[in-house]
Amino acid sequence: MSSILIEAVHAEWTKLRTVRSTAWLLATMTVLTVGISAIAVGVVKCPASCTADTTKTSLTGVMLGQAIVAVLAVLVMSGEYGTGMIRATITATPRRLVMLSAKAIILTAVVITMAAVSVLGSLLAGRFLLPHNGFTRAAAFVPLLAYHGPTLRAAVGSVLYLGLIALFSLGVATAVRDSGVAMTVMLGLIYIVPIFGGLVLSAHWRHIFGQYAPTSAGLAIQVTKDLAAQPIGPWAGLGVLAAWTAAALLAGGLLLRLRDA
Amino acid sequence: MNAKAPDTMGEPTITPYQSSQPVGNDGFGQLLRSEWIKFRTIRGWVIAMIAAAILVGLPIVTLGNTAKDNNSIPNQPIGPNGLAVVDSFYFQHRPIGVDATITARVTALTGHTLLPPNKGAFKPPGAARPQPWAKAGIIVKASTEPGSAYAAILVTADHGVRFQYDFTHDVAGLSGTASAAAPRWIRLTRAGDLITGYDSVNGRTWSTVGTVRLHGLPATSQAGPFVASPTEYYSGQQFANNDGQPFTTIATAKFDRVALTGAAPGGSWRDTQVGAGQVGPLCGAQTGLSCGAQAKKNHDVPGSASGSGGAVTLSGAGDIAPYLAIVDPIGLSYKGSLIGLIVVIALAALFITSEYRRGMIRTTFTASPRRGRILVAKAIVIGSTTFAAGLVGAAVAFPITEHKIAANGWPTSIYPIRAIASGIGLQFVIGTAALLAVGTVLTLAIGALLRRSAGTIAVAVLVTIFPLVLATVLPQTPADWLLRLTPAAGFGLQQGNVHYSQVSTTCLPYNGCYPLAPWTGFGVLCAWALAGLVAAVIVVRRRDA
Numbered sequence: 058m059s060s061i062l063i064e065a066v067h068a069e070w071t072k073l074r075t076v077r078s079t080a081w082l083l084a085t086m087t088v089l090t091v092g093i094s095a096i097a098v099g100v101v102k103c104p105a106s107c108t109a110d111t112t113k114t115s116l117t118g119v120m121l122g123q124a125i126v127a128v129l130a131v132l133v134m135s136g137e138y139g140t141g142m143i144r145a146t147i148t149a150t151p152r153r154l155v156m157l158s159a160k161a162i163i164l165t166a167v168v169i170t171m172a173a174v175s176v177l178g179s180l181l182a183g184r185f186l187l188p189h190n191g192f193t194r195a196a197a198f199v200p201l202l203a204y205h206g207p208t209l210r211a212a213v214g215s216v217l218y219l220g221l222i223a224l225f226s227l228g229v230a231t232a233v234r235d236s237g238v239a240m241t242v243m244l245g246l247i248y249i250v251p252i253f254g255g256l257v258l259s260a261h262w263r264h265i266f267g268q269y270a271p272t273s274a275g276l277a278i279q280v281t282k283d284l285a286a287q288p289i290g291p292w293a294g295l296g297v298l299a300a301w302t303a304a305a306l307l308a309g310g311l312l313l314r315l316r317d318a
Numbered sequence: 319m320n321a322k323a324p325d326t327m328g329e330p331t332i333t334p335y336q337s338s339q340p341v342g343n344d345g346f347g348q349l350l351r352s353e354w355i356k357f358r359t360i361r362g363w364v365i366a367m368i369a370a371a372i373l374v375g376l377p378i379v380t381l382g383n384t385a386k387d388n389n390s391i392p393n394q395p396i397g398p399n400g401l402a403v404v405d406s407f408y409f410q411h412r413p414i415g416v417d418a419t420i421t422a423r424v425t426a427l428t429g430h431t432l433l434p435p436n437k438g439a440f441k442p443p444g445a446a447r448p449q450p451w452a453k454a455g456i457i458v459k460a461s462t463e464p465g466s467a468y469a470a471i472l473v474t475a476d477h478g479v480r481f482q483y484d485f486t487h488d489v490a491g492l493s494g495t496a497s498a499a500a501p502r503w504i505r506l507t508r509a510g511d512l513i514t515g516y517d518s519v520n521g522r523t524w525s526t527v528g529t530v531r532l533h534g535l536p537a538t539s540q541a542g543p544f545v546a547s548p549t550e551y552y553s554g555q556q557f558a559n560n561d562g563q564p565f566t567t568i569a570t571a572k573f574d575r576v577a578l579t580g581a582a583p584g585g586s587w588r589d590t591q592v593g594a595g596q597v598g599p600l601c602g603a604q605t606g607l608s609c610g611a612q613a614k615k616n617h618d619v620p621g622s623a624s625g626s627g628g629a630v631t632l633s634g635a636g637d638i639a640p641y642l643a644i645v646d647p648i649g650l651s652y653k654g655s656l657i658g659l660i661v662v663i664a665l666a667a668l669f670i671t672s673e674y675r676r677g678m679i680r681t682t683f684t685a686s687p688r689r690g691r692i693l694v695a696k697a698i699v700i701g702s703t704t705f706a707a708g709l710v711g712a713a714v715a716f717p718i719t720e721h722k723i724a725a726n727g728w729p730t731s732i733y734p735i736r737a738i739a740s741g742i743g744l745q746f747v748i749g750t751a752a753l754l755a756v757g758t759v760l761t762l763a764i765g766a767l768l769r770r771s772a773g774t775i776a777v778a779v780l781v782t783i784f785p786l787v788l789a790t791v792l793p794q795t796p797a798d799w800l801l802r803l804t805p806a807a808g809f810g811l812q813q814g815n816v817h818y819s820q821v822s823t824t825c826l827p828y829n830g831c832y833p834l835a836p837w838t839g840f841g842v843l844c845a846w847a848l849a850g851l852v853a854a855v856i857v858v859r860r861r862d863a
Contacts, residue, residue: 093788100796120787121780128776135772139675237671237771241664244779248787249656253377255790255828256650258385 065150065159073133073163082129083167087175090122094179095186103191110282111192112208115183119215119279122175123222123272126168127243130226133164134309135236143318153313161227161306165220172219176212207281214278214295221275221295222247225302231309247272264288271301349686349695357699363665367707370661374711374750377654382719385647388728394641395465395593397485402641402731404548405464405485406593408634409457410623411542414508418580420456420541421505422573423521424473424496427454429547429569445565450476451822452547454496454571454632456506458513459540460532464593467532468638470544471504471515475569479504480820481515481528485640488820491517491527496571508580511535521575538582543630544592545571548637551824564824566635574629589623593636640816642823643732646830647723648746648814653830655750655812656783658711659757662704663782666758667774669700670765683863690855697762697851701755708751713738716747733814742814745836749811752840756847757782760805763850766858781805781846789827798833805846807832810839 073079097117101109137143150156184200225246230239251273254266267273267288277294280287289297358364394402414420429448455472469483471491479491479502496502503518511532516524547569622633673679686692720735736742761778768774785806789797801807810832817823825831832839 096796097792100793102793114791117788117791120791121784124776124780124784128772131772237664237668237775240772240775241660244775244783245657245660248779248783249660252653252656252783252786253381256381256653258381258387258645258647258650260387262384 061150061152062155062159065155066162068146068149069133069156069159069163073167076132076136078132079129079167082125082132083171086122086125086129087171087178089125090118090175091178091182092118093121094118095182098183098186098190101187101190103193107191108282110280111183111187112180112205112211112281113279115179115187116176116211116215116279118175118179119219119276122172123219123247124244126172126219126223127226127247128240129168130164130223131230131236131239131243133160134227134230135234135239138234139236147318154310157227157231157306157310157313161224164223164227168223169216169220172216175219176215180208180212205281210291211279211281214291217295218275218278218298221298221302222272225271225298225305228302228305228307228309232305232312246270251276269297271298274298346691346695349691350698352685353692353695353699357669357703363668366661366665367703370658370665370704370754371707371711373661374655374658374708374754375715376711377657378651378712378715379654379718379722381651381654382647382715382722383726385651385723385728386726388645388647388726391643391729391732394731396731397465397640398467399484399486400731401485401734402729403465403485404593404637404639404641405466406591406636407544407546407638408623408632408636409459409462409540409542409544409590409592410587410630410632411459411462411540411544411590412578412587413538413582413585414458414541414578415580415582416508416510416537418458418541418578419505419507420458420578421503421521421575422456422543422577423501423503423575424454424571424573425498425501426572427452427473427475427496427569428571429475429567431550432566432568448475448569449547449550449567449822450474451637451820452545452567452569453480453638454543454545454569454573455504456542457544457638458506458508458532458535459592460535462540462590462592467535469506469513469515469530469532470638471506471517471527472544473502473504473571477820479517479527482638482820483513483528483530483532485638486818487530488818489515489528491515491525492519503575506541508535508539508541538585541578542587543571543573543576543632545569545632545634546636546638547634548639548822549635550822568633568635570631570633572629572631576628576630591634637821639821640818641732642817642821643815644824644829644831646813646815647726647728647733648719648742649812649830651719651723652712652715652746652750652812652814653786653809655708655712655754658708659754659783660779662707662754662758663761663778664771664775666700666704666761667765667771667778670696670762671769671771671774674769675771680863689858693762693766693851693855693858697759700758700762704758705751705755708754709747712747712750716743736814742816745811746814749836749840753808753811753843756808756840756843757805760843760847760850763847763854766854767850782808782843786827794826797827801827801832801839802834802842805843807834807839808843810834811836 094115094117097114101114137146146156226243229242233239250270254263254270254273257263274289274294275298277287277289278291280291395405397403429452431445452475453472455470457468457470459468460466467484471481473479473496478493481489481491503521505516507514513532514529515527517527518524547567549564550567551564624631673682682692683689716738724730724735738747764777765774782805785800785804789800813832813836
């Protein structure tokens with residue numbers, strides 16, 4: 058890394074860690090993710106639902122955790138516009154794309170770290186709660202955390218998923234600047250679009266939503282059973298989300314360069 | 319001279335300054351007006367509110383327009399009111415004239431759920447018991463044609479004696495089930511087209527349960543004992559399969575002391591399986607059962623009768639009831655208003671948090687120090703503007719969506735086209751507007767508590783919309799509790815399928831069905847908004863601005 062980028066990363070890290078909301082949001086994200094996952098594995102019972110994808114169930118909390126990740130990522134950029142801090146930031150780092158890259162690097166590092174903790178905590182909850190609900194070896198259930206390729210893929214993929222959501226939100230926030238608007242766009246993409254995919258009474262459209270909606274496709278990475286029945290494969294789905302993220306960052310970066318702060 | 323007299327003359331009295339300007343109006347009306355001016359003078363907000371009206375209506379119409387997956391809906395017989403019905407039962411009958419009485423004693427009603435081998439390890443609870451609405455009784459029916467007019471007095475497994483007629487009507491009689499120790503006597507009389515149902519515990523003292531005039535009942539109708547046992551839905555689990563699983567149930571009833579007067583000349587007792595299928599309405603992709611296999615399975619459980627005349631044992635499946643649709647296309651289409659909801663949530667959040675961000679809140683509180691009233695005024699302004707915008711969007715969408723759904727081939731005997739002024743129409747239009755309005759009040763309260771826009775919008779979406787997402791991936795019992803207790807209960811207003819307490823059905827949020835009645839669910843949302851507003855008022859009054 059060039060020294061200018063290293064300095065910018067250092068500056069962003071100082072800003073991020075000295076804002077009280079960062080620690081609060083990361084703690085909330087971890088607690089809610091593990092909490093919702095624990096509730097989900099606590100209520101799913103075998104034999105009533107032996108067909109459940111237990112890995113996916115154990116990672117249910119990611120559906121909530123992503124909203125908190127989005128809040129954090131939006132504030133990293135929009136918070137500065139809200140307070141006018143952005144002008145000081147750009148004065149200190151006039152090369153705006155370097156500033157955006159520094160934010161992206163430090164945000165990804167922080168989110169990936171806490172996402173790994175959250176995903177591990179969620180799988181641990183599944184590991185200890187599922188056998189009590191009838192998911193035993195006798196019922197052909199592989200205990201979570203034992204080496205199991207698809208589970209590993211779902212776990213690593215969920216961490217990457219949360220990292221991509223953070224970058225996606227950063228791109229959107231850079232493009233629209235206002236935190237309220239950025240949050241509305243992100244929450245719409247995270248929750249309303251997948252709900253639509255489920256609502257539409259047309260197999261054709263359902264399939265299209267599953268393949269191209271950023272979060273519906275991205276969460277395909279959590280599936281470990283009946284892969285053939287999914288609208289999109291796990292890594293391909295995460296790739297769709299990555300493409301959306303790249304587009305958002307590109308748009309944000311362009312607007313950042315072209316526009317007055 | 320009195321030394322104690324107060325000295326009022328020594329110094330002149332100082333009169334405090336009073337402005338000659340008239341006293342300004344600091345009433346609540348003024349407060350409302352100032353909040354309304356704050357809202358309408360920000361052009362972006364007004365544009366966003368107009369956009370919200372469009373974003374309520376347009377997605378609803380779009381979802382209605384794309385709702386085409388209706389090819390698994392079976393053909394059902396049509397009842398006297400033109401709506402689809404389930405009409406299959408095992409019937410021992412003979413023709414009667416216009417003046418007849420039929421009496422019977424029911425001494426047992428037993429039953430169980432049939433477990434098909436392909437249901438895997440899942441054993442539904444209560445499989446050894448009769449279905450709660452398994453029914454045995456006596457019926458007067460225009461003909462043995464499914465869907466024809468009828469009136470019946472019957473004993474149910476769990477809901478006592480009932481007088482039912484023309485599929486949708488149900489009147490309760492004696493409670494308790496029928497057994498050899500405590501049998502139930504039942505009687506039906508026909509006088510012209512007037513049918514009356516009676517019940518008794520001893521066959522001597524009778525009480526009237528209900529009376530109905532069946533217009534156009536032919537002079538010769540069919541009457542006799544019958545048995546039916548509705549399909550039971552067990553929600554196996556929804557992680558892989560989002561539908562309730564239909565299981566065939568079967569019931570057996572023992573009748574004795576069957577007595578009939580007023581028989582039509584020339585007739586005799588006959589046994590008939592009314593209706594093609596003994597079992598329920600479901601087959602097709604939703605159930606995992608092909609319609610062919612379902613039909614084949616129906617032949618596997620034929621009704622039967624033994625004995626005749628005085629004492630008879632009948633066995634069979636089926637039901638005499640309105641056909642209840644599982645999928646709710648209009649309800650699902652109206653969830654399209656969620657796009658409008660997220661826009662008005664953002665507006666409501668900004669309506670309060672932007673005052674904090676710009677420091678405007680200090681001016682607001684200086685101008686009107688009673689902070690609680692300011693919050694209430696803000697709630698009224700954002701709530702009523704949202705209501706107006708939502709009303710326009712939802713009202714324009716309703717007739718268009720109803721016609722789109724019908725044009726997409728959803729049968730009108732199951733999904734009738736309803737007028738906007740009908741009960742369901744008003745529930746959808748006014749309900750959607752009210753749902754959005756109360757959502758903004760809840761958001762405003764959250765905004766007053768958090769003071770930051772990003773956090774407010776996130777929390778508001780997580781408490782109102784996220785439960786809908788979670789409810790589709792959790793098993794049904796916890797999912798139902800989520801939709802009873804969280805603000806998302808309010809979406810129950812967007813239910814278009816009618817339910818009857820006397821008909822067992824399956825109710826899954828995935829299909830647009832909610833555990834609470836529409837307006838009850840709305841009440842839950844209102845309670846949350848009210849609690850939020852009270853909390854916000856308390857906190858805002860105690861806190862520095």
